[in-house]
Amino acid sequence: MKRSAIIGSPGAGKSTFARQLGDITGIEVFHLDRLFWKPGWVETPRPE
Numbered sequence: 001m002k003r004s005a006i007i008g009s010p011g012a013g014k015s016t017f018a019r020q021l022g023d024i025t026g027i028e029v030f031h032l033d034r035l036f037w038k039p040g041w042v043e044t045p046r047p048e
Contacts, residue, residue: 001025 004021006014015031022029036044 001027003027 006018008014018029
């Protein structure tokens, strides 16, 4: 497995599952919220 996308409802355990899957497979986990949102849920400008 090279990549995986985990989707689901808020509070369903996606982050927990992703961390566990990353530990098992050795694949790095990226949380898209951290890439697209700044603290306080401020949207990151497109050029950034």
